[in-house]
Amino acid sequence: MPMRLSQAGSLGHRACRVARFRIVRCSSAVSKPVATDALTQSATAKQEAGNKPETGLILDLGIPTLLPEWRKMFAPSTVVTDVTAGITVGCVAVPLSLAIAVASGVPPEVGLVSAAVAGVAGGLMGGTTLAITGPAAAISLLVCEAVQTHGLGTLPFITLACGGLQLAMGVARGGGITKYVPESVIAGFTTGIGVMILAGQLPKALDLTVPAGLNTVEVVQAVASGIGGTNPAALALALGVVGTMHAAPKLHPKIPSALVAVGGATAASQLLGLSATPIGALPSGLSAFTLCMPALPAAEALPSLCGTILLIYAMTSAETRLSCTALDRLRPTSYKHNPDQELIGQGVANMTAAAFAGMPVTAVIARSSLNIKLKAHSRLPSLVQSAFVFGSLALYSDVISAVPLSALAGVLISSGAGMLQPAELKTSLAEDKYNLGPYLVTTCGMLTMGMAEGIVLGCASSAAKHLVQQRLLAGGGDWVVQAAESRLKDPPPSPDTRKEA
Numbered sequence: 001m002p003m004r005l006s007q008a009g010s011l012g013h014r015a016c017r018v019a020r021f022r023i024v025r026c027s028s029a030v031s032k033p034v035a036t037d038a039l040t041q042s043a044t045a046k047q048e049a050g051n052k053p054e055t056g057l058i059l060d061l062g063i064p065t066l067l068p069e070w071r072k073m074f075a076p077s078t079v080v081t082d083v084t085a086g087i088t089v090g091c092v093a094v095p096l097s098l099a100i101a102v103a104s105g106v107p108p109e110v111g112l113v114s115a116a117v118a119g120v121a122g123g124l125m126g127g128t129t130l131a132i133t134g135p136a137a138a139i140s141l142l143v144c145e146a147v148q149t150h151g152l153g154t155l156p157f158i159t160l161a162c163g164g165l166q167l168a169m170g171v172a173r174g175g176g177i178t179k180y181v182p183e184s185v186i187a188g189f190t191t192g193i194g195v196m197i198l199a200g201q202l203p204k205a206l207d208l209t210v211p212a213g214l215n216t217v218e219v220v221q222a223v224a225s226g227i228g229g230t231n232p233a234a235l236a237l238a239l240g241v242v243g244t245m246h247a248a249p250k251l252h253p254k255i256p257s258a259l260v261a262v263g264g265a266t267a268a269s270q271l272l273g274l275s276a277t278p279i280g281a282l283p284s285g286l287s288a289f290t291l292c293m294p295a296l297p298a299a300e301a302l303p304s305l306c307g308t309i310l311l312i313y314a315m316t317s318a319e320t321r322l323s324c325t326a327l328d329r330l331r332p333t334s335y336k337h338n339p340d341q342e343l344i345g346q347g348v349a350n351m352t353a354a355a356f357a358g359m360p361v362t363a364v365i366a367r368s369s370l371n372i373k374l375k376a377h378s379r380l381p382s383l384v385q386s387a388f389v390f391g392s393l394a395l396y397s398d399v400i401s402a403v404p405l406s407a408l409a410g411v412l413i414s415s416g417a418g419m420l421q422p423a424e425l426k427t428s429l430a431e432d433k434y435n436l437g438p439y440l441v442t443t444c445g446m447l448t449m450g451m452a453e454g455i456v457l458g459c460a461s462s463a464a465k466h467l468v469q470q471r472l473l474a475g476g477g478d479w480v481v482q483a484a485e486s487r488l489k490d491p492p493p494s495p496d497t498r499k500e501a
Contacts, residue, residue: 061125062344072379073380073383084374089132090389092256092370093389094389097115098408100412113353114356119385120382121353122346124379130376131363132364136316138419150308155359157296158360181459185455185462196451206406207233237404238413245414282393322365
């Protein structure tokens with residue numbers, strides 16, 4: 001507390017506080033003791049500024065904040081538990097990444113490479129300590145649509161651009177912007193993706209061939225017309241995988257059900273000589289992990305490509321935000337993730353994946369929640385699971401190439417079924433039953449017209465519902481409905497407004 005000066009013209013207590021914060025310039029009225037205090041603080045501030053890095057990029061990336069967490073990875077008391085958790089999560093990541101890559105219309109090794117390299121980048125740079133980054137089923141069909149529209153060669157550029165947008169938004173402290181996406185639309189998107197995954201994997205589970213470019217309804221019709229050509233062996237393997245993935249967690253929550261199911265199906269296919277179509281040959285050794293420079297698309301393709309990039313960016317960011325929020329609730333102790341830092345981490349992860357010709361990635365709820373159940377303590381499990389995926393592809397590509405496609409279809413059918421009743425729908429309907437409208441519009445639009453069209457229609461219907469609820473007046477000027485979408489709430493009316501009403 002600054003001292004009150006006794007000499008004539010001295011500053012009072014209030015003025016001394018102003019001088020300390022250097023808001024005004026004090027003239028001869030400032031006595032030596034106060035001036036010395038102000039100079040000392042100024043020198044201290046300059047010294048602190050001098051200790052900061054000259055480039056603001058390092059600070060914006062949050063590295064000083066992350067350093068203590070990086071050191072925690074090597075704590076002797078937790079390293080064994082974290083390594084065990086990482087290996088177990090890796091056992092789940094391998095079959096899931098393979099299945100998601102196949103569903104995305106990209107070579108199977110792309111999913112494994114993306115999981116390996118993005119897991120390291122996202123694990124080190126993300127804003128959620130226990131999150132696992134990798135390919136996600138929720139965006140697999142977005143990637144598939146992008147590949148079908150623009151070609152596989154543009155996927156690294158799409159992934160790079162998506163990561164760049166995430167990094168820029170995180171540095172600009174815009175990580176919280178995804179909370180304005182209505183929960184009813186996100187729930188509709190999740191349900192729509194679940195239905196599309198189920199329909200899209202039916203041909204693989206039955207070992208049928210259907211034309212490319214069909215929407216969900218047309219795929220179901222094609223499967224129904226060709227049901228007579230079903231391969232019984234493929235169907236049996238798919239059903240076995242679905243049943244195993246459903247039953248294994250009930251026996252023990254730490255069992256890597258996906259690995260057990262796919263491994264069992266592969267062994268049965270090889271030992272019994274079943275005629276199920278396998279994945280096929282994969283790159284051996286380290287040849288799959290090759291740095292590449294994403295090729296720039298042609299100028300005439302940029303307008304449509306920009307729309308694809310923005311859509312994938314929005315959905316990957318929203319999926320990451322939802323996953324991290326769910327993980328906050330799952331943790332045994334109070335924890336709140338940093339959305340800006342998480343967006344930075346996902347941006348770095350996607351850009352790293354693009355450097356290895358990978359696909360877009362997000363924070364994945366299934367693998368991350370398993371990480372929490374295994375009582376992980378630090379970011380080390382994310383690195384260990386990446387090493388496990390890397391070693392699996394580098395050392396056991398021959399074994400992976402024998403995995404039946406119908407077994408991977410079973411993995412995705414199990415995942416898709418779990419997306420049909422998203423938690424966001426329950427939350428959204430609990431706040432406002434009329435949120436069912438945007439939910440149904442989004443889901444039906446995605447199934448009949450396409451993912452982008454369904455999402456746009458869902459957002460438009462949600463905005464329209466919000467405006468109607470807030471502006472619809474009865475005959476006497478009374479508000480009919482005041483409740484609104486949880487993500488788009490207006491401030492409460494002022495006293496004057498309530499009085500007039």
